[in-house]
Amino acid sequence: MEYNFHEIEKKWQKYWEDNKTFKTPDDLTNPKKCYILDMFPYPSGAGLHVGHPEGYTATDIYSRYKRMKGFNVLHPMGWDAFGLPAEQYAIQTGTHPSVTTNNNCDTFRRQIKELGLSYDWDREINTTDPKYFKWTQWIFLRLYNTWFDEGLQKGRPISELKVPDTIRQLGKNEIIKYIDSRRLAYYDNALVWWCPNCRIVCSNEEVLNDGTHEKCGNRVEKKNLKQWMLRIPLYAERLLTGFDKLEWPEGIKEMQRNWIGRSTGAEVDFSIDGLNEKLTVFTTRPDTLFGATYMVIAPEHQLTEVITTGDRKEDVEKYIKATLLKSDLDRTDLAKEKSGVFTGRYAVNPVNKKLIPIWVADYVLTGYGTGAIMAVPAHDTRDFEFAGKFSLPIACIQDPDVADTEQEKRILEGNECWTEDGKYINSSDPSTGIDINGLNKEAGIQKITKWLESRNLGKAKVNYKLRDWLFSRQRYWGEPFPVIHWEDGEITLLDEKELPLHLPVMEKYLPGETGESPLANADNWLNVTDNKGRKGRRETNTMPQWAGSCWYYLRFIDPKNDKMIFDPGQEKYWMPVDLYIGGAEHAVLHLLYSRFWHKVLYDLGIVSTDEPYQRLFNQGMILAFAYETESGMKIPADQVVEREGKHYHIENGSELRQIVAKMSKSLKNVVNPDDVTLKYGADSLRLYEMFMGPLDITKPWDDKGVKGVFGFLGRAFRFFSDPENIVRGEEDPEVLKGLHHVIKKVEGDIENLRFNTAISAMMIFLNLATKKGKVTGETAATFTKVLSPFAPHMAEELWHLQGNTKTLAYEQWPRYNEEFLKEDNFEYPVSFNGKMRFNILLPVSFTKEEVVNAVLADERAKKWLGSATPSNIIVVPNRIVNFVIKN
RNA sequence: GCCCGGAUGGUGGAAUGGUAGACACGCAGGACUUAAAAUCCUGUGACCAUAACGGUUGUGCGGGUUCAAGUCCCGCUCCGGGUACCA
Known part of the structure; x- marks a missing residue:
């Protein structure tokens, strides 16, 4: 029988849909459960590209396999549908973003269904659906009403926060201020990049070297905007220790650890000569205090103005202005040439009472540590560079552990920087009573930290790179904050019962010139009056796209519940997610944010697990072949002709090099899954996506490769659908051995997500079977089952031809017998x-x-x-x- | 610069420290066909050699550990991703 994939695939997709074959079981008494999740997509207007089906096919194979192993499987799909493109389209055409979004979702849903993926479509969710974002807003209320108890390392309801009596005495305003300072969500000014042309806040990476916006080329400016922020650094320690039990790739854990950036050191107070102020610095090397010859504060530091003496004001102000104009990249670029100015003021070094000058320089950042540093040029390369440029003193306080006597001499004389270990010299002062001479780094840090603590001059301190999370956008197409700002300055949140707060219908979606969200123009929606006549305005910022994706895995558990966020019993049954697959580009941000929310929900008793995703796997990017000339000029794929395995320019006939590059319109090498499905069928597309190579590596798409798996499926179908090949009686021992080998191999490979080698094992078996020419009906049935997670349409058809009337989706996975493998x-x-x-x-x-x-x-x-x-x-x-x- | 990942035939890739190149693409030759496509069969790392057998070499480069290294260790080169002076 010919392999008519179009007919077969259409038939079985309809069967699955009509029979709701992949509906999640309601029976929660089965102790074997498996929650298998894809990172849900943003439904762009361009439709699916071949990168999407890679992860989806992997989870689908795993899901189908687990069902056959007797597991209750939860395998849902949905849409992360808030996002800029739909809003931009609305600005241009006036079409409401929900219309665009729904159209895009329809395309994605159709394309995904055509791949035969076994999702439970009854659980489809959409982050833009008010029935969904009602609960996103609900979680925001929880974040706002939670504080972090550092002693217990746990989030607790704000009602349990004790306000110190000293604060209580200061009155209502101070009490509110205190409480607000402890909430996980807070409202504050934040300095952000603003593009006046696009009327949008830009991220650092969107701002190019010359200070222009990468999207439009216009100059961006720094703007202070009122923003919602989340105190994620409070959970830094929990986010670090949580990794221990997780089955995640080591590299991803490492990337998150680096992002959180824990470092230990000390905070040290320096008094300022002639001022009743102190300057606190964070340092990982308190042991080098004797080598501190100057200090540097960030231009944005709140004490900069106070510290600067009259005669230096002009220079310092000029410098600060210049800094604000630079993009962050610019600041780092100029870092090769360090810049800075003297404030005219001196600080007192606590270990020896020496006066050291205070400078302002942009290599010190406000966002990290305390925004001020003590500079130890002899033992820090950045400080060394800076001191060299501005002729500041360099005092070596450590005899380096180095064999080279010439180098040792240079270091001791302050002509070279030494950051490694050594023995301290010149590190004592009888007047203050501290002496660490002769000690090494580790002992030195300990001794001096103890000394600082005993004198109340400083304390041991752990610092994190992780910063507060800027959690608002000046956009229309996002979840509205359930927040009202009253005329008297009070901020209140809507009551749970008032949710969801809908987005108003608008005619124009353009943001305001001043950085205000388009929502600021929705007068009817915006202005509110309470029952005492007090006037207020709703929050006009909306939540970032992360919000919806931070918790969607929880809603899949009970997506239609309109009484609760989800049923706790079902949550307890399904959580945690057993397998989570998605692109490595989300390695840090999405996963970190999501873990943070989950931990807060856990602390509040809303979820039953401390971590959301037990096992994580990142699929690699799919690239495509591209072509370039000898000199490296890129040639679009439609101008390339292939002859005898070599590639030539269609016009001038010159030979071209085949390279691997990202798919792009300009290179004309974008592969659309619809084209592949049309030519070879969904089963071939699925199989090729898996056969290309290991799931986690970056690999190029090769149309010719599809032919290989298509050939395999065709051979398999023709062989097993031909009654002449299927016989009764005893199986040939060689075939039996091959069959049990392939069962074992495929089973192990699916568990380890190594689908490429599973497929090659099936190819080897088919080659053996065709060579033998005949197999028993039992062998045919068994092989059909083994193939079914990979090529489900064809397997269902074969299963049907073998005389079965029901789907094979819930047939028992075959068991291999070691005896046959001997x-x-x-x-x-x-x-x-x-x-x-x-x-x-x-x-x-x-x-x-x-x-x-x-x-x-x-x-x-x-x-x-x-x-x-x-x-x-x-x-x-x-x-x-x-x-x-x-x- | 730093962090993470990688480098194996013409191509994608396979290989618990134990026969390098499974499986597939491509290519070459053959069968079928008026012909092509499709399908099927055979060969295919490179080099040397042969009537045949066979031999040498080979996993980015240089060292090392081991009876044995693509795999482990040290030092590099190049490529991809992330990040931007993190005190």
Whole structure:
């Protein structure tokens, strides 16, 4: 029978849909459960590209396999549908973003269904649906009403926060201020990049070197905007320790650890000469205090103005202005040439009471530590560079552990920077009573930190790179904050019962010129009056796209519940997510934010697990071939012709190099899954996506490769659908061995997400079966089951042709029998000094001695051994024989 | 610069420290066909050699550990991703 994939695929997709084959079981008594999740997509107008089906196919195979293994499987799909493109389109055309979004979702849903993925479509969710974002807003209320108890390392309801009496005495305003300062969500000014042309806040990476916006080329400016922020750094420690139990790729854990950026050190207070202020610095090297010869504060530091003396004001102000104009990248670029100005003021070094000058420089950042540093040029490369440029003193306080005496001399004289370990010198002062001379780094840090703490001059301190999360956008198409700002300055949140707060319908979606969200123009929606006549305005910022994706896995558990965020019993059954697959581009942000929310919900008793995603896997990017000339000029794929495996320019005939690059319109190398499905069918697309290589690596799409798996499916179908090939009676032992081998191999490979080798094992079996020409009906049925997670349409069709009337989706996964896998003989590779020379077939039961004797009796061994006597003979049973000959 | 990942035939890739190149693409030859496509069969790392057998070499580069290294260790080169002076 010919392999008519179009007909087969249409037929079974309809069957699955009509019969709701993949509806999640309601019976929660089955102890075997598996929650398998894809990172849900943003439904762009461009439709699916071949990168999407990679992860989706992987989870689909895993889901189908787990069902056959008797698991209750939860495998849902939905849309992360808030986002800029729909809003931009609305600005241009006036079409409401929900219309665009729904159209895009329809396209995505159709395309995904055409791939035969076994989602439970009854659980589809959409982050832009008010029934969904009602609960996103609900979580925001929780964040706002939670504080972090550092002692218990746990989030707690704000009602449990004790306000100190000293604050209480200061009155209502101070109490509110205190409470607000402890909430996980707070409202504050934040300095952000603003593009006046696009009327949008830009991220650092969107701002180019020359200070222009990468999207429009216009100059951006720094703007202070009122923003919602989330105190994620409070959870830094929990986010770090949570990794321990998780089955995540080590590299991803490492990237998140680096992002959180824990560092230990000390905070040290410096008093300021002539002012009743102190300057606190964070340092990882309190041991180098004696080497601190100047200080630097960030231009944005709140004390900069106070510290600057009259005669220096002009210079400092000029410098601050210049800094504000630079993009962050610019600031770092100029870092090669460090810049800074003297404030005219001096600080007192607490260890020796020496006066050291205070400078302002943009290499010190406000966002990290305390925004001020003590500079130790002799032992910090940045400080060394800066001191060199501005002729500041360099005091070496550590005799370096270095063998090179010339280098040692340079370091001691302050002509070279030393950041490694060594023995302290010049590090004592009788007047303050501290002496660490002779100690090494570790001991020095300990001693001086203790000394600082005993004198109340500083304390040990852990610092994180992780910063507060800027959690608002000046956009229309996002979740509205359930927040009202009253005329008297009070901020209140809507009551739970008032949710969801809908987005108003508008005619114009353009943001305001001043950085205000388009919502500021929705007068009817915006202005509110309470029952006492007090006037207020709703929050006009909306939440970032992260909000919806931070918790969607929880809603899938009980997506239609309109009474609660989800049913706790069902949550307890399904959580945590057992397998989570998505692109590595979300390695840090999405996963970190999502873990943070989850931990807050856990602390509040809303979810039952501390971590959301037990096992994580990142699929690699799919690239495509592209072509370039000898000189490296890129040639669009439609201008390239292939002859005898080589590539030539269609016009001038010059030979081109095949390279691997990202798919892009300009290179004309974008692959659309619809084209592949049309030509080869969904099963072939699925199979090729998996056969290309390991799931986690970056790999190029090759249309020719699809032909390979298409050929395999065609051969398989023709062979197993032909009654002449299916016989009764005993199975051929070789076929039986092959069959049980493939069951075992595919099973192990699916568990380890190594689908490429599973497919090649199936190819090997098919090659064997076709060579034999005949298999039993039982073998055919078993192989059909093994193939079914990979090529489900074809497998259902074969299953049907084999006389079955029900779907095979819930058939039991075949069990392999080790007995059939046993070999009688093993073909030993025999090597001499590690070089393989020949093979010899011997019974597996042979002892080492028997093996050696059998090999020595072989003519070929005599040839390689010659007259020499082996000094050693290594026999690894059923693996290798190696003769060691010394010459 | 730093962090993470990678480098194996013409191509994608396979290989618990134990026969490097499974499986597939491509290519070459053959069968079928008036012909092509499709399908099927055979060969295919490179080099040397042959009537045939065979041999040498080979996993980015240089060292090392080991009876044995694509795999482990040290030092590099190049490529991809992330990040931007993190005190």
